[in-house]
Amino acid sequence: MRYGESLGQDRVAYILRSRYSAHLDALLGCGRSTKCAQGEHPMARTYIVFGDIAGKLDILRVECTRCPRKGRYSVAKLVAQYGRRGNMTKWISDLKADCAQRDVSQLHERCDLICPDLPKLL
Numbered sequence: 001m002r003y004g005e006s007l008g009q010d011r012v013a014y015i016l017r018s019r020y021s022a023h024l025d026a027l028l029g030c031g032r033s034t035k036c037a038q039g040e041h042p043m044a045r046t047y048i049v050f051g052d053i054a055g056k057l058d059i060l061r062v063e064c065t066r067c068p069r070k071g072r073y074s075v076a077k078l079v080a081q082y083g084r085r086g087n088m089t090k091w092i093s094d095l096k097a098d099c100a101q102r103d104v105s106q107l108h109e110r111c112d113l114i115c116p117d118l119p120k121l122l
Contacts, residue, residue, distance in 0.1 A: 047087055047088065047089045048087075048088045048089070048118070048122075049084065049085050049086060049087060049088060050075065050078050050079045050082055050083070050084055050085075050086045050088060050091075051079070051083075051084030051085060052088075052122075053075055053088075053118070053121055054075055054076075054079050054084060056121050057075050057117060057121055058074070058075060058076070059072050059073065059074060059075065060072070060073045060074075060075050060078065060115060060117060061115065061116055061117055062092070062095065062113055062114070062115055063113070063114055063115075063116060064096075064099070064101075064111055064112060064113055064114075065112045065113075065114060066101050066109065066110065066111055066112050067099070067100075067101055067111065069099065069111075069113075071095075078091070088115075092113050092115075095113060096111045096113050099111040
């Protein structure tokens with residue numbers, strides 16, 4: 001295994017958390033109690049699901065910061081295909097599976113997908 005090969009989904013989760021952490025704190029609680037809303041629940045999610053953006057956004061834009069790849073996805077179709085509890089981190093990782101920049105040896109040159117509309121929502 002080459003250095004950095006195992007980053008995949010973990011790297012995407014880290015990027016989402018680091019870029020959107022201020023917005024995720026309130027969103028990721030399970031809503032069952034005040035402890036959950038404050039992020040103290042032991043099983044609080046650390047990822048975004050499609051149900052979090054359903055009803056707030058019609059089209060989800062995805063862009064790569066390293067190459068010209070861009071895409072627009074209907075949130076209703078994503079919810080229908082993956083369900084309201086579908087993990088967006090895994091979905092983004094699957095999206096870049098065929099990118100030529102995915103397995104480059106230099107980390108700063110790797111494919112880096114972002115959803116520019118998420119900070120406005122969360």
